[in-house]
Amino acid sequence: MSDFRTSQNEAHPNKTNTLMTGIILMLILFVTIQIWFLYGALNNALEDNFFFAVITFIGSFLFALASFWLLRYLPEPLKDKPGKKK
Amino acid sequence: MEQEDPEKIPNWKSDFPIQSKKASHVNRREFAKFLGLLSGALALSNGGIVIKAIAFPSKPLEGEHFVCHENDVPVGKMFQFSIEGNKVVPYMLIHLENTEWRAFEQKCTHLSCAVRYIDDTKRIECPCHHGYFDADTGEVLQGPPPRPLPQLEVVNKEGKIYVKEMKS
Known part of the structure; x- marks a missing residue:
């Protein structure tokens, strides 16, 4: 018997792949910006620029939250239905 | 369940x-x-x-520190010394002219290499990545260093050279 999920998966067979690629690309973007922030904070902290360190920390923290939130949307691995032949 | x-x-x-x-x-x-x-x-x-x-906020240097006698450093030469506080910080004293003295931190602001004074060009050179600083002000002239060298004020008291925190 076919249900909504099955017909969705059949209509868009690459959906999982696209979602996964999109999430990984966004995560890489977030991590890259965080590395940039960290590098800047390390360099500016030497000059006693406390304000810069705080701002980059807040930004980095928000990006970390966004990364964790994105992980919720990781698609589940596709499972073969029992008895279904490949 | x-x-x-x-x-x-x-x-x-x-x-x-x-x-x-x-x-x-x-x-x-x-x-x-x-x-x-x-x-x-x-x-x-x-x-x-x-x-x-x-x-751990960085504390300003307290008091005056004796470095050397005036006659110990000829004109155009540099003298290395360090001041012990929370941590040992290397400095260098430069005798620019007869009455002109400068004291800078001896760590390049790029990657903390030891810098040295070149009298021929009147510049301070970082040999690691060829960064150059102005020997008069410590400003970056060339190369990768992002900030000028931290500077100390030099006081000459009857032939004795002291350094203290630079007044901003």
Whole structure:
């Protein structure tokens, strides 16, 4: 018997792949910006620029939250239905 | 009560697979989770910088420190010394003209290499990546250093050279 999920998966067979690629690309973007922030904070902290360190920390923290939130949307691995032949 | 799915592979089984191929395989889900973990670690380390800045603020140099006698350093030469406080900071004293003295921190602001004074060009050179500083002001003239060299005020008291915190 076919249900909504099955017909969705059949209509868009690459959906999982696209979602996964999109999430990984966004995560890489977030991590890259965080590395940039960290590098800047390390360099500016030497000059006693406390304000810069705080701002980059807040930004980095928000990006970390966004990364964790994105992980919720990781698609589940596709499972073969029992008895279904490949 | 939630019923266990008999088809579901328990976590311990997937963590310790029988086939070595499966043990070394990193799928995209795991990679994405690792990126999430890395993102958290980066945010934490950024927080560490803030905590360090609050807990250990850099203190200005207190009082005057004797360095050497005026006659010890000829014109155009430099003299290396260090001041011990929370940590030992290397400095250099430069005798520019007869009455002109400068004292700078001897660590390049790029990657903390030891800098040296070149009298021919009247510049301070970082030999690691060819960064150049103005020997008069400590400003960056050329190369990768992002900031000028930290400077101390030099006081000449009857032939004795002292340094103290620069008044801004």
